[in-house]
Amino acid sequence: MTPFLQENVVFREVYCFLGGNEGNASWCGGDGLLPGGFEWAAYFAAGFVIMFILVNAALLGAAVFVWSERRLLARFQARRGPNRWGPWGIFQPIADLLKLIIKEDIVPNAADRLAFTLVPIIMLMALLLSLAVMPFARNTYLVNLNVGILYIIAVSSMSTIAIFMAGWSSANKYAMFGAMRGVAMLISYEIPLVLSLVGVVLIVGSMSLVSVVEAQTVPFLLVQPLGALVFMLGISAELNRTPFDILEAESEIIAGYHTEYSGIKFALIQAAEMAGVLAASGFLATIFMGGWSGPFWSGQLGAFWFLVKLAGFVMLFIWIRATFPRLRIDQIMAFAWKFLLPLALINFLVTAVQVYFFGFYQGDVPGELTRNELWIMAAINIPVALIAIGIFGRFSREKVRVPEPVFQNIAPSPRTMEVD
Amino acid sequence: MAIRTEPVTINIGPQHPSTHGVLRLRVTFDGEVIVDVEPVFGYLHRGSEKLAEERNYVQVLTLTDRLDYVASMTNNQAYCIAVEKMLGVEAPLRGQYLRVLAAELQRAASHLVATGFLLQDLGALATPLMYCFRFREKILDLFEMLCGARITVSYMRPGGVFSDAPPDFWPALDDLMQEAPHLIQELEQLLMKNEIVLVRTKNVGVLSAESAIASSVSGPVLRASGVAWDWRKMDPYDIYDRLEFDVPVGERGDNYDRFRVRIEEVKQSLRIVEQCRDEIHPGPVRADVDAEAIDLVLERRGEAEKPLAEGPVRAELPFVLRPPAGAEAYGRVEAPKGELAFYLVSDGSIAPYRCKIRSPSLINLTVLRELLVGWKLADMIVTLGSIDINMGEVDR
């Protein structure tokens, strides 16, 4: 039995330490602790360790992200942000979490209890599943799926179901509004989101995220500017971030689909959302910024480069959230169908032509595009992106025209004063 | 294929993040589209008009602070003007200058709050709100210098203001005036050309001039609809006939126009403040009255005394005012929210017989239904924000 996780460093170490006497000789140095016939125990133990690390890292990351978002948002707003708990308020999310845990877990009377309770679990599950294929550093990933990109898209769509379940089972009209908006919006945004990644897949010739990183001799942000833009906007809609946060627009529908949630369920939903931003930033960094490959020491400092890029995208998300108002539901839908979808299709078309032109499939083995070819593609694609945005932006020209201020200088009517 | 839909009725408010207080809207939706709106008031009804009947004229002033609590100065001003009309007294010139100065600072502060919350309703996550409040804080600091309070000011009195500005007020005002253009410019950069703000507010909630006039709408909402009507120009009270300022007017009367008219009015207010600062001259700040008026009061009490000195004796307006019986006055100002007026009737006693408050917020809400039907939930919040109501004033 050769577990398919064997490429993972942590897994291999744990498995070989525990592993049985037989069957692991091919890739383990010697005998493990357990006697023969207990490979399955080693397999599960190693799997558990790696899951434990990953889940906790994700949730801790969410906590750190909550803290950093609150701090950074405060700074964008010329405030200070939480700064009482620990140095710079770093323990604030832990305090929040403690508060949420000891709060009463309210389930409305009219709620569908089962669906209501399942929601936080599904949301968190969707998030954690999507982390499985992410390469954090060289050879540091849970699994190298050959359909990695498709897997991400598929798994992250599960949160849509959770959102709808939350809205429906809460028996709250605000929650229902949020859920309906969410379903309409998220399904629309899946399409440009998928199409924006097709260009990357064409260039790389594989859906595996590991090969995406390895193929990026030039960051795909430059090679696929349109794809990156569409993916960035689409993913921020998927994550309910401003300017697409109509699912939980607090000024309109209180908290949207999680209006009725409290206590630990609320904490889990929040954690899933926050960690979702981290995961999305991670995918952006992986797909468009080269993941763990850096200017130097990519092998040793892979995790560092990855974190730097991830932090950059997280910062961008926070910055956008601090600045922009949100759009209306019909504008968001129009934006997806009339703006993002054509851009994604243009990107797809242009990339396909380029890949064909550069003779990508020569012979039987898919070859890689060379660095120079990628630079040429970047040089073509950036102007194409600008022109395409310009053309499709013109449709909304009248809507965003700024009128000149009008003044009416009324002559003051004279006052008849009696002066004694 | 026709889709069968079912209207949903939602109570938005009284506890809702963006109904600006405790307004409750009973809204019927067809999907996201509004079919019917009915505002329900009264959650902050304190009976100010009834309370005023049991308090003397100066004590009523403290009630006016609590009407529109983001624009207390103009409330004070409207009430004082009404009382002065009844008494036939006029504030001295310096008093009038100080009043106008304070009222214009208050207008700027109130419009900043309105703008900030409008953008908060748009979903801009408190960033413009914080910038607006940063500016407003500086104005409130000045109010604290003037009268020792920031929100419920009670600064003005019938016949002027209670006291002259302290000496350190003027340098602080100079600082603010230097800083203000930068702060407004920053706000404009952030918002006025922001595409998201534009698509959300332009051509949404259009109010025609005719229906604005018919519905007695006043203030920036009326002006945004293209009606150049400003009581400061058309019926100048205090010293507004001495000041130069423009009246910003909107083109179409949509949310964007209302929002822009407010920003422009902030600039005009600062212009007025600058003029007041430069033109103000020393002098008394509270009206003096002839001693006979006080004698009358004493006589009514049966305590008439001989005049203290030869010639006309003047004294400050007494604390307890008694306008002549049967006197009535309709004192109005152009408050930040619109035409704020006090209709006072006197029966010769120390308390007003009737004190009717014409609150702009309540009457501006008349057009709410007209503006909202057919629009979406998100537009409803923005339109409500652009009307700029204050529940303290709506419910009184």
Next chain:
Amino acid sequence: MYGFGLAKGLMVTLKNFIRPPFTIQYPEERIPQHPRFRGEEFAWYEERCTGCASCAKYCPLGIIKIVTSEGGRSPQEGGHYDIDVFDIDIGRCMFCGLCVEACPYDALFMGSGFERGRYERQDLVITVDELREAVKKPSTWFRPQLEDSGYDPHKDSALDWRAVGREKWEWHQREKAGARIKFRPARVGDKTQEGDGEARS
């Protein structure tokens, strides 16, 4: 080009990101209060108070309760009313300051405190004993004599009853001497005020 407005907005927020925050860390730092600030910590000078209850009458909410009793001595001997009860219910006070405005003997002053949070409503009542023992740092609100002397309740020490009265105030002395009686009140339309004194003094 589209999106410039958005980019400008991003630049504005970035600029503010670099600037220091404008909020303050409240219990440690405080916004400087003006001497005119109207707060609780009322300063009441028993020596000046005659128990006339003007403040109680003018309070719009009627939250001041005053009970007096005759002192032992006759007025010729310098006797006056004893103040037995002087309760100010801060829980309902709105700090309008009309009580201070009404006091004819400069016996009551606003204070500068604002942190009287209590768990019980009755703890919010300031009693006469509390008023007697309080550190008296009067606010200069409606007390021009204090303002003219440059008194700042946040920096200067507590004031004695002899130091707060209007009789010490020179301007008032002049007024009593008749300086103000001859003054003609300014009306709108008077253009003759230029030149007397510096502008906005």
Next chain:
Amino acid sequence: MTRAVQGEELAGYVRQKFPDAVCQWKGESLWIEPSDLREVAEFLRDEPDLDFKFLNSVSAVDYVQYFEVVYHLTSLEHNHSAVVKTRLYSREAPTAQSVVAVWPGADFQEREIYDLMGVSFEGHPNLKRIMLWEGFPGHPQRRDFEDVVTY
């Protein structure tokens, strides 16, 4: 400066059209018969010389013997204003004619008067309590109102 149209001048206009509608005039005020209120209101709004298109406020005063409903009007075109009043002598069921059809801005104000003063307005589309809850005993703005509600 907004010119206050004197009651006498206004009465001259109104009497040409409605000879019986005017009760009296004094100073700036003009008193109108409550039964003619709506026609007079329409006339005041549509007469080009008067042009009172803007209704500032509707107030009601309880003079114990009678209720007085006061309309403050402004013409935005001519920049003049007028005060029109009407007296209702019933204590139990004072009824005036509603002017909502003439000036929609009177809507909430008439409801408020109905709520707090107990003056009902004939022809109002939605006359119900606005500030207080349905079932509140009495009308608190009246001079003889006694607080019967105990909390």
